[in-house]
Amino acid sequence: MSSYLGPxxxxxxxxxxxxxxxxGVMFLVATTVMLxxxxxxALLLRIEHLTxxxxxxxxxxYNRVFTLHxxxxxxxxxxxxxxxxxxxxxxxxxxxxxxxxxxxxxLASFWIYVAGSLVTLAGVVASGADTGWTFYVPxxxxxxxxxxxxxxxxxxxxxxxxxxxxxxxxxTHTLRAExxxxxxxPLFVWALYGTSVIQVLATPVLAMVLLLVAFxxxxxxxxxxxxxxxxxxxxxxxxxxxxxPAVYIMILPAMGVVSEVVCTFARKVPLxxxxxxxxxxxxxxxxxxxxxxxxxxxxxxxxxxGIFGALSMFVAIFSAIKVFTWVGTLYRGSxxxxxxxxxxxxxxxxxxxxxxxxxxxxxTSLDVHWHDTYFVVAHFxxxxxxxxxxxxxxxxxxxxxxxxxxRYAEKWGxxxxxxxxxxxxxxxxxxxxxxxxxxxxxxxxxxxxxxxLHVLSTAGSWALGxxxxxxxxxLAWSLxxxxxxxxxxxxxxxxxxxxxSPPPPHNFDGTPVFRHSPYDYHLPPGS
Amino acid sequence: xxxxxxxxxxxxxxxxxxAARLGVWIFLASELLLFAGLFAxxxxxxxxxxxxxxxxxxxxxxxxxxxxxxxxxxxxxxAAAGVGELRRDRDxxxxxxxxxxxxxxxxxxxxxxxxxxxxxxxxxxxxxSGAFFAAHREPGWPVFFTLYFAMTGLHAIHVVIGMxxxxxxxxxxxxxxxxxxxxxxxxLAALYWHFVDAVWVFLWxxxxxxxxxx
Numbered sequence: 146m147s148s149y150l151g152p153x154x155x156x157x158x159x160x161x162x163x164x165x166x167x168x169g170v171m172f173l174v175a176t177t178v179m180l181x182x183x184x185x186x187a188l189l190l191r192i193e194h195l196t197x198x199x200x201x202x203x204x205x206x207y208n209r210v211f212t213l214h215x216x217x218x219x220x221x222x223x224x225x226x227x228x229x230x231x232x233x234x235x236x237x238x239x240x241x242x243x244x245x246x247x248x249x250x251x252l253a254s255f256w257i258y259v260a261g262s263l264v265t266l267a268g269v270v271a272s273g274a275d276t277g278w279t280f281y282v283p284x285x286x287x288x289x290x291x292x293x294x295x296x297x298x299x300x301x302x303x304x305x306x307x308x309x310x311x312x313x314x315x316x317t318h319t320l321r322a323e324x325x326x327x328x329x330x331p332l333f334v335w336a337l338y339g340t341s342v343i344q345v346l347a348t349p350v351l352a353m354v355l356l357l358v359a360f361x362x363x364x365x366x367x368x369x370x371x372x373x374x375x376x377x378x379x380x381x382x383x384x385x386x387x388x389x390p391a392v393y394i395m396i397l398p399a400m401g402v403v404s405e406v407v408c409t410f411a412r413k414v415p416l417x418x419x420x421x422x423x424x425x426x427x428x429x430x431x432x433x434x435x436x437x438x439x440x441x442x443x444x445x446x447x448x449x450x451g452i453f454g455a456l457s458m459f460v461a462i463f464s465a466i467k468v469f470t471w472v473g474t475l476y477r478g479s480x481x482x483x484x485x486x487x488x489x490x491x492x493x494x495x496x497x498x499x500x501x502x503x504x505x506x507x508x509t510s511l512d513v514h515w516h517d518t519y520f521v522v523a524h525f526x527x528x529x530x531x532x533x534x535x536x537x538x539x540x541x542x543x544x545x546x547x548x549x550x551x552r553y554a555e556k557w558g559x560x561x562x563x564x565x566x567x568x569x570x571x572x573x574x575x576x577x578x579x580x581x582x583x584x585x586x587x588x589x590x591x592x593x594x595x596x597x598l599h600v601l602s603t604a605g606s607w608a609l610g611x612x613x614x615x616x617x618x619x620l621a622w623s624l625x626x627x628x629x630x631x632x633x634x635x636x637x638x639x640x641x642x643x644x645x646s647p648p649p650p651h652n653f654d655g656t657p658v659f660r661h662s663p664y665d666y667h668l669p670p671g672s
Numbered sequence: 673x674x675x676x677x678x679x680x681x682x683x684x685x686x687x688x689x690x691a692a693r694l695g696v697w698i699f700l701a702s703e704l705l706l707f708a709g710l711f712a713x714x715x716x717x718x719x720x721x722x723x724x725x726x727x728x729x730x731x732x733x734x735x736x737x738x739x740x741x742x743x744x745x746x747x748x749x750x751a752a753a754g755v756g757e758l759r760r761d762r763d764x765x766x767x768x769x770x771x772x773x774x775x776x777x778x779x780x781x782x783x784x785x786x787x788x789x790x791x792x793x794x795x796x797x798x799x800x801s802g803a804f805f806a807a808h809r810e811p812g813w814p815v816f817f818t819l820y821f822a823m824t825g826l827h828a829i830h831v832v833i834g835m836x837x838x839x840x841x842x843x844x845x846x847x848x849x850x851x852x853x854x855x856x857x858x859x860l861a862a863l864y865w866h867f868v869d870a871v872w873v874f875l876w877x878x879x880x881x882x883x884x885x886x
Contacts, residue, residue, distance in 0.1 A: 242681060243680065243681035244681035245681075246681075246691045246695065247691075247695060248679075248681065307699075307702050310698075310702075311695055311698045311699055311702070312695075314694075314698055315691050315694050315695045315698065318691075318694060319687055319690055319691040319694065320681070320682075320691075345698055345701060345702045345705075346701065346702065346705050347705070348702070348705075349702050349703065349705040349706035349708075349709070350705055350706070350708060350709040352706065353706055353707075353709040353710060354709050357713075357822070360798075360799075360822075364798070364799060365799050365801075366798055366799035366818055367799050367800060367814060367818070368799075368815070368818055368822075373799075373800050373811065373814040373815065374717075374720070374721065374810075374811030374812050374813070374814060374815045375815060376716065376717065376720065379712075379713060379716045379717070382712070382716075383709050383712060383713070386709075386712075651680075651681075656683070
């Protein structure tokens with residue numbers, strides 16, 4: 146049977162394909178390269194911290210390396226990772242559509258991503274920037290490093306994000322298969338929908354504010370320059386108005402992946418479909434109202450801080466609803482313990498851990514102590530790496546047979562998953578202790594009392610790094626030597642598994658009509 | 673005879689049109705948020721420097737800004753009427769109306785350019801550089817005029833895009849004589865133009881009218 150993988154198989158037929166599946170695969174390859182790049186920078190940072198003094202790099206280099214690690218991981222990897230790669234691949238299939246609503250715009254989104262990445266990386270090659278990924282003014286306007294290409298690059302990347310978001314929303318509204326009611330839309334699609342709303346509404350604010358910083362830096366506009374009447378705190382408000390919802394751009398798709406994997410591998414109807422779908426929008430909405438918790442020590446009134454702190458805790462409530470629903474779905478399910486589910490277990494543990502520390506830092510009194518320390522670094526890595534990245538790995542394994550038509554080596558998957566967990570925990574748990582002990586973030590030198598924990602963290606980073614390397618190797622191996630997958634190797638009832646693996650160019654042979662819910666595991670097979 | 677093409681991933685034309693219209697609306701929501709950051713900055717800074725902002729608005733004067741508001745609103749009327757004429761298969765009138773909209777957009781840019789020239793002549797440039805700021809040393813002045821240039825400049829870029837869209841529709845109607853089958857396409861261009869117009873309706877009071885009653 147013909148599949149989207151070809152023919153045609155020329156490079157040109159891939160680079161200029163408007164097929165959402167090929168675009169998804171191209172995003173997957175591009176973002177994985179960025180993950181590797183950001184990961185290598187992270188390993189370098191950890192090596193630098195093996196000793197309290199200078200180890201392998203100078204202070205100026207250190208500042209650039211942590212900035213680039215953040216910029217690459219946030220904008221080049223994490224934001225597009227799940228939506229643009231897996232979302233692009235499975236969203237239309239899950240809806241029974243032949244493609245996204247605007248296929249050419251989708252291709253444009255990919256090329257804008259490539260252009261934005263190249264401009265950003267040009268800044269890296271030119272000299273790198275030392276502002277941190279947050280580009281705080283007035284320093285970002287004054288630094289002598291090449292912050293300009295990075296600001297412009299991130300501005301360009303924003304348009305890729307916006308176009309993908311528009312495409313997903315319109316596709317969900319207009320291209321659902323005949324017979325699919327709103328209550329039958331797969332949960333991953335709901336997660337992507339919520340994400341898209343944030344992408345469309347928050348990204349332009351960031352684009353604008355970074356452009357203003359670029360004007361400040363390049364043309365000396367002094368927009369945020371206190372000497373000319375500018376207000377640096379206003380910059381922080383606008384920056385976090387995007388960058389806080391941005392963490393939901395990262396975590397909501399991850400939650401969507403978890404919902405799919407949990408139902409498939411527990412063979413159960415979700416405990417509450419509505420609770421999972423609705424809490425997605427709860428997070429997306431409240432996420433717009435919590436940005437102030439990044440600025441408790443930036444001169445905010447007690448009343449404002451209290452309101453932002455309380456609103457932030459709503460996010461925890463919605464997240465807890467999800468976690469309990471997933472766990473309730475797993476409870477007494479017919480569990481099939483495969484790598485995707487193993488990664489979801491890791492996700493659940495790390496996400497709850499990271500989430501609880503998030504509630505802690507949203508309390509103003511505690512935040513004053515932890516602000517700008519390794520405690521915050523550990524907290525957001527627990528959510529972003531422990532949450533998003535483990536869900537990304539779950540998605541990679543779950544949809545690997547769908548995308549490539551091959552089976553990966555299950556044993557290697559489970560062993561590597563364990564290594565990922567141990568490596569991750571060893572890397573980041575000590576950072577909570579460091580931060581609580583007073584170790585500030587972004588410091589090049591540190592006091593000798595912190596060394597033992599830093600060495601432990603560095604050792605963990607090597608385990609984590611090796612786990613990624615091993616994953617890449619066995620997945621690449623499976624592309625050539627892996628067993629061929631049947632259409633539906635996991636026995637899932639979800640719509641994307643109704644078609645062959647890999648899917649044909651137009652996703653389904655003929656027009657699909659879905660007459661059952663994607664999670665009706667309570668019915669006998671084949672009904 | 674013009675017939676719109678049905679893309680292969682859509683089953684029927686009405687659905688495809690609905691998708692296009694929805695896409696443009698969501699895009700406009702995104703565009704609105706692009707301006708929203710600047711609006712937030714304007715109000716943030718206006719709270720910091722209320723007197724300077726009032727003086728700045730008075731300095732800009734009401735005349736040219738109000739003239740430009742009229743030009744844009746008339747352009748919107750022309751575009752909307754153009755879509756209506758196309759729906760009634762009156763291609764000739766539709767073409768004239770879209771061409772009129774294009775000319776009004778051009779006139780807007782002309783007035784805006786005159787205004788910028790006047791500011792530069794007075795020694796007002798973005799970033800607080802120029803002779804004007806040597807005489808006006810309060811800290812809010814550079815901020816007010818930088819905001820003025822940033823916001824009206826970003827808006828002017830949108831006017832240029834809108835003008836090109838309206839012009840393209842006028843040329844397209846002339847060549848293809850699409851009749852009511854083409855009304856959908858013209859409507860998308862008009863939607864964009866109405867958005868450009870709506871943003872200006874807010875910029876107008878912010879930079880020309882809210883001068884404390886003077």
